[in-house]
Amino acid sequence: xxxxxxxxxxxxxxxxxxxxxxxxxxxxxxxxxxxxxxxxxxxxxxxxxxxxxxxxxxxx
Numbered sequence: 001x002x003x004x005x006x007x008x009x010x011x012x013x014x015x016x017x018x019x020x021x022x023x024x025x026x027x028x029x030x031x032x033x034x035x036x037x038x039x040x041x042x043x044x045x046x047x048x049x050x051x052x053x054x055x056x057x058x059x060x
Contacts, residue, residue, distance in 0.1 A: 015040040
């Protein structure tokens with residue numbers, strides 16, 4: 001699967017710096033990480049940066 005950096009996801013489970021949470025992306029739930037020093041809260045819209053195995057890497 002290829003992911004466009006323009007695609008959006010919605011945080012479902014809190015994502016802390018360098019820890020996994022989950023997002024809703026393309027009608028499915030995915031594990032997700034953010035490598036920035038921020039915490040992403042449920043309901044926030046994030047940008048999908050890339051796919052790492054089965055984990056989406058996201059940014060605010």
